[in-house]
Amino acid sequence: MGSEPATGHEPAPATGVGPGGGDGVGLTVPARYRVADARRETADVVTLRIEPDGEPVAPGTPGRFHMLWAPGVGEVPISLSDGPAPDGTQWHTIRAVGAVTRALCALGPGAPLGVRGPFGRGWDLDAVGGRDVVVVAGGIGLVPLRPAIRALARREGPGRVALLVGARSPDDLCFADDLEAWAGGGRCEVAVTVDRAPRGWTGDVGFVSNLIDRLPWVGEGTAALCCGPEPMMKVCARMLTDRGVPATAVQVSLERNMACGLAHCGRCQLGGRLLCRDGPVVTYAAVRADLEVPQR
Amino acid sequence: MIRTVRDLLEDHRFFRGLDGERLDLLAGCGRLEVFRPQARLLREGQPADRFFLVRSGRVLVEIDLGPRGVVPVETVGAGDVLGWSWIVPPYRYRFDAVATALTRTITMDGACLRDKCEQDPALGYDLLRRFAGVLAHRLAATRMQLCDVYGYPLAGAPGTGP
Amino acid sequence: MTTAAVPTLVGTMGVDGLDTLVGVLAGDGWEVLGPRVRDGVITWGALRSAGDLPVGVADDQAPGTYRLRDRGDRARFGWAVGPSSPKRELFPPRVPWWEARLEGDGLQITPATPPRRRVALLGARPCELAAIAVQDRVLLGGPCPDPDYAARRRDLLVVAVHCTEPAPTCFCTSMGTGPAADGGYDLALTELLHGPGHAEPVYLVRVGTDRGVQLARRLELRATTDAELEAEQAALDAARRRMVRHLRTEGIVELLATTLEHPRWDDVAARCLACTNCTLVCPTCFCAAVEEVTDLDGGIRRERRWDSCFTLGHSEVHGTAVRASVRSRYRQWLTHKLGTWWEQFGTSGCVGCGRCITWCPVGIDLTEEVAALAETPAETPAATAAAVGAPGGRSGDR
Numbered sequence: 001m002g003s004e005p006a007t008g009h010e011p012a013p014a015t016g017v018g019p020g021g022g023d024g025v026g027l028t029v030p031a032r033y034r035v036a037d038a039r040r041e042t043a044d045v046v047t048l049r050i051e052p053d054g055e056p057v058a059p060g061t062p063g064r065f066h067m068l069w070a071p072g073v074g075e076v077p078i079s080l081s082d083g084p085a086p087d088g089t090q091w092h093t094i095r096a097v098g099a100v101t102r103a104l105c106a107l108g109p110g111a112p113l114g115v116r117g118p119f120g121r122g123w124d125l126d127a128v129g130g131r132d133v134v135v136v137a138g139g140i141g142l143v144p145l146r147p148a149i150r151a152l153a154r155r156e157g158p159g160r161v162a163l164l165v166g167a168r169s170p171d172d173l174c175f176a177d178d179l180e181a182w183a184g185g186g187r188c189e190v191a192v193t194v195d196r197a198p199r200g201w202t203g204d205v206g207f208v209s210n211l212i213d214r215l216p217w218v219g220e221g222t223a224a225l226c227c228g229p230e231p232m233m234k235v236c237a238r239m240l241t242d243r244g245v246p247a248t249a250v251q252v253s254l255e256r257n258m259a260c261g262l263a264h265c266g267r268c269q270l271g272g273r274l275l276c277r278d279g280p281v282v283t284y285a286a287v288r289a290d291l292e293v294p295q296r
Numbered sequence: 297m298i299r300t301v302r303d304l305l306e307d308h309r310f311f312r313g314l315d316g317e318r319l320d321l322l323a324g325c326g327r328l329e330v331f332r333p334q335a336r337l338l339r340e341g342q343p344a345d346r347f348f349l350v351r352s353g354r355v356l357v358e359i360d361l362g363p364r365g366v367v368p369v370e371t372v373g374a375g376d377v378l379g380w381s382w383i384v385p386p387y388r389y390r391f392d393a394v395a396t397a398l399t400r401t402i403t404m405d406g407a408c409l410r411d412k413c414e415q416d417p418a419l420g421y422d423l424l425r426r427f428a429g430v431l432a433h434r435l436a437a438t439r440m441q442l443c444d445v446y447g448y449p450l451a452g453a454p455g456t457g458p
Numbered sequence: 459m460t461t462a463a464v465p466t467l468v469g470t471m472g473v474d475g476l477d478t479l480v481g482v483l484a485g486d487g488w489e490v491l492g493p494r495v496r497d498g499v500i501t502w503g504a505l506r507s508a509g510d511l512p513v514g515v516a517d518d519q520a521p522g523t524y525r526l527r528d529r530g531d532r533a534r535f536g537w538a539v540g541p542s543s544p545k546r547e548l549f550p551p552r553v554p555w556w557e558a559r560l561e562g563d564g565l566q567i568t569p570a571t572p573p574r575r576r577v578a579l580l581g582a583r584p585c586e587l588a589a590i591a592v593q594d595r596v597l598l599g600g601p602c603p604d605p606d607y608a609a610r611r612r613d614l615l616v617v618a619v620h621c622t623e624p625a626p627t628c629f630c631t632s633m634g635t636g637p638a639a640d641g642g643y644d645l646a647l648t649e650l651l652h653g654p655g656h657a658e659p660v661y662l663v664r665v666g667t668d669r670g671v672q673l674a675r676r677l678e679l680r681a682t683t684d685a686e687l688e689a690e691q692a693a694l695d696a697a698r699r700r701m702v703r704h705l706r707t708e709g710i711v712e713l714l715a716t717t718l719e720h721p722r723w724d725d726v727a728a729r730c731l732a733c734t735n736c737t738l739v740c741p742t743c744f745c746a747a748v749e750e751v752t753d754l755d756g757g758i759r760r761e762r763r764w765d766s767c768f769t770l771g772h773s774e775v776h777g778t779a780v781r782a783s784v785r786s787r788y789r790q791w792l793t794h795k796l797g798t799w800w801e802q803f804g805t806s807g808c809v810g811c812g813r814c815i816t817w818c819p820v821g822i823d824l825t826e827e828v829a830a831l832a833e834t835p836a837e838t839p840a841a842t843a844a845a846v847g848a849p850g851g852r853s854g855d856r
Contacts, residue, residue, distance in 0.1 A: 023569055024569065024602075024605060025567075027602055028555075028569070028602060028604075028605055029555075029556045029567060029569040030556070030567055032564070032565050032567060053564065053565075071558055071560065071565060071758055072750065072752050072758050073750060074748075074750045075748070075760075097776050097777065098776070098777065110563065112560070112563065112564055112565040114558075114565065114567065138445070138446060139445075139446035140446075166446075167446060168444065168446040168447060172446065193371070195441045195444065195446070196441075197368040198368075199365055199366060199367075199368070201368055202333070202354075202356075202396040202397070203371075203396075204354065204371040204373065205356065205357075205368045205369060205370050205371045206369075206370040206371055206437060206438075206441060207437040207438070207440040207441045209437055209440070210370075210371075210376075210437050213309075213375060213376065213433075214373045214374050214375050214376070216309070216374075216375060228445075228446075229445040229446060231440065231443065231445050232440070232445050232446075235436075235440060255775055256773070256775060256780065257771075257772065257773055257774050257775055257780075259746065259747055259748040260746070260748060260762075262600065262601070262602045262604070263596075263600040263601065263602075264596065264597055264600065264604050264744065264746065265744075265745060265746040265747070265748065265762075265765075266744055266745035266746065266767065267745065267747075267765075267772055267773070269790075269794060269798070269802070271715075271798050271801070272797075272798040272800070272801025272802055273801070273802070274802055277600065277601060289715075293718045293719075295780055295781050295782065295783070295786040296782070296783050296785065296786060
């Protein structure tokens, strides 16, 4: 079963946390959802398609996240991978890296879960406008970028879109169907590279930043969206700004420990920012200094 | 309009900013080549008498680990340069390189260029500087590859419990 | 919700006025909390009458030191602050967030309802009122007010007591939060002692809200004399002058942003035990963890509990702490409390109560740390680079 694009649905503009239901349902208390189906993307990544079991949460936009609750285990912040569809269905692609994510990845069709959100600031596609845009996705970072790439690939006008995807190995690549569709659609140039390749791999090998070098048009008038492990985003953001892309035009999606999503628990701070409120998407210009401070 | 080797050299990222006179000189050492997929550009141990400015396509750098087989290490593509062993002694290739897509290059005669650099140290310094840049860039990228940033769990990282 | 009035002096009362006040509040259904001596400290506890207040008790505070002492007089408020603050009532250490149960194949989710308490604080210090205002911004001012805090905050009555006996660890004057409060209370008292040691004090009474006005009407007040007003002014001025510690707040946000690589952090890291005492006693610290508690009969409870940025788990992402070293955690705490709090919430996070200095087992004094940072600011090129946002920052060639 392929990942179904939420066709015909325009994402709502980011208007803050969202109204939620009565008594804070979907915001301070989870809204009830159920798993409609679970699709295994790689050895440790699963995409859950979930449906509201009652009132849906307010619509999210690309780059925003929800706190997904595995009852009895805990909550984690997970980006929207797709949706919501008009009926409230949404998709979340989750990597099993801890107790809660492992529990979520183990949920089968019909299993109940809780959803709070959407929270945070997502990709600012208005700021990108019609410019040439480089999208750099590392590992699971492709997930929060996916809805944004869909929107960019639908843009009118001559602005180029280059999607550069890095992964550990070919087995760790997600959304191969989407990558093919975007490359084939003619609106988007797609390049994929892996850190480690098996014998016989004819694609690119090497760190994803190498792919930035190969785009001759990257410069002052380019915008960039970048998501992946923080060391990767730092390297790529630096490379982009070295090529003349303004730091204010490079957007990154940062990740920190989040317990509440409501800017109350203090865990997701980065300098003067609470990432659940002022992020996770921020401009590189805004966080460059904070990211360069060694946490030793 | 037919584009000469000199035109293509001037376009290539590696020689950006090089003055016209030097470009003319270098053009004399260059020729255009096309490699089909599976064609070998470099072989480990062979005399390093060429380097390649890749115009399009993809070349895979690999290491032959004997019983463990041949391991892909890195690919280079449009705008990249392949082969730096020609400028550092003992002038022998350290890796294998094979095209994995139809690849067009400007192939530079390394031996010829070495002579010209001996005669014109300023040219030599300029070329060395450019290659040093390439090596530094590659080293940094290779280190990131080594760090396995996408890997999980981050065993041994500070703060990880038992 | 009570409306604020311009703080107005309404009269003076004797010690029995305190008893009357407690009685009136209790009679009106308020749970009266005030200072009690317990376990060798002055802490917030239930007041059944004014007789429960600490009589003639002083607190000797210094870095890493707290001792109670007999003053030899009848003052009820002759001390500065104890280890606990009203934070404990408004933002308790452990509160339920929601409960759930798996019924059939569906989830029943019930938000926790905060207990319906009407708490009257008798004896809140101006720095504590400032701390409540800071926490209001954090927990009520964001995109989504915290329902538990909002409920507890709604039914809060405050009788403040201005400070005439600051501790050497206090620095409220630097933070603009004391020794007197100019609002944020229903009633405010100033305790005045005159005469020999066995003489009972009197209390100047001010009102700050309509509710305070109503309360004051039920107290036996007489007109305040000029001498008493002068004595009050003198006592507050003396308190200001006695302030031993100072924090230079001018330019502090920039100072802390440009000294992130200052060697002083190594110095304090060698002393700091990451014991979290400072965050426990701090009246504005709000960092929390959320825990899932399950019962054998299928009940699930999600609870919020106090946490501290000094713990490894606080910054854990993908199984690793972002701030793995004590150095980075101490730096986070201090630069947040005094610096980045401004950008996050529009105020300082510090009210100058000095608790963190007193209750640090190794006596780390944040005013001293800041002074050290200010002495040789922007010492390292990296700090300057970080400040101007230069590309590359610290990473250089290696």
